[in-house]
Amino acid sequence: MSAVLGRLLAEVDAVLLDFDGPVCSIFAGYPAPKIAAELVVVLQQMSASMPPALTDEQDPLEVLRWAGSTGNQATTQAVEDALCAAELRAVESAAPTRYGREVIVAARQAGLPVAVVSNNSAGAVTAYLARHRLAAYVSPVIGRAYADPMRMKPNPEPILRATQLLGISPARSVLVGDSLSDIEGSRAAGVRSVGYANRPTKADPFRGAGADVVIDSMGQLAEALIANTDS
Incomplete structure (x- = not known):
């Protein structure tokens, strides 16, 4: 799996992250x-x-x-x-995801821009990034379209907007997400996907939905980014 993940990262020019899951558990303290x-x-x-x-x-x-x-x-x-x-x-009171910060920093050190594409509000994402001293590492932040929930993922629109703002082809981008809406939205947008199976029951559905790689720890992604930087 590490070899497959490494090859995928070598083929992309940007990392897009879902927020709730890969970066933090937003509702950890406020269920x-x-x-x-x-x-x-x-x-x-x-x-x-x-x-x-x-x-x-x-x-x-x-x-x-x-x-x-x-x-x-x-x-x-x-x-x-x-x-x-x-x-x-x-x-x-959101709980940072283990190795979520390391993924963001390692991606930037590897020369890859990092964006967040979330079904949560952009205001909440931006506030979290500022609170955890990550704002300088992440741009753009694409949050939920105001009062228009049909435009949330799996609608590919927010994913495509992120790639457009980055000036990078969707095919040269990868989205890391922990829900089927992330994987399905990525496929619809023509973006590669990494399924973060933070629960074992998610792994098979992610594979069935067409995730390029499935991981069970953000640490695996951080290690692969660091390995690509060193190689």
């Missing part, structure tokens, strides 16, 4: 299910007619997706604003 429940309350305050199952939703992004599916822009904006505020609060 996602709690935020999802708070967003459901926002929907109730907006008198939205919700399916009963939504009250049990654990993922705040899925609550936002549902709000967007209603076609009611005021409702979608209310949920979006509440989620942005919650994410800014969450980054204060």
Whole structure:
């Protein structure tokens, strides 16, 4: 696997990182299910007619997706604003992913620009990077399109926007992500992908979705970047 990963990195000119997973666990101190429940309350305050199952939703992004599916822009904006505020609060207690920082630094030392492409808000990502002294290493930061959840990954748009801003061909870029939406979005964008299987059950689905490489530690990626720099 290390040889395959090394060859992939030798063939790309930029590293794109998903945020929640490869860089940190954004909801480590402010749990996602709690935020999802708070967003459901926002929907109730907006008198939205919700399916009963939504009250049990654990993922705040899925609550936002549902709000967007209603076609009611005021409702979608209310949920979006509440989620942005919650994410800014969450980054204060976010847990850095082991070796996530080393990957960012090693990529830059290897001469590769690093961008973040996230379904979280750009404001939250930027706040985390500044808080952890990583802002100087990462540009651009592409976050969730405001109140337009259909443009989140697996939609390839944010991935392609990152490559355009970097001035690098999608085929010469690699996205590292820990969800199927990252792998599927990468394929749709024509970008290589590394599946970060931070849970063992993710590995086979990532391979099935077409990930170029699957890793179970960001340390593997950091080591490969350092090896490519030294070679």
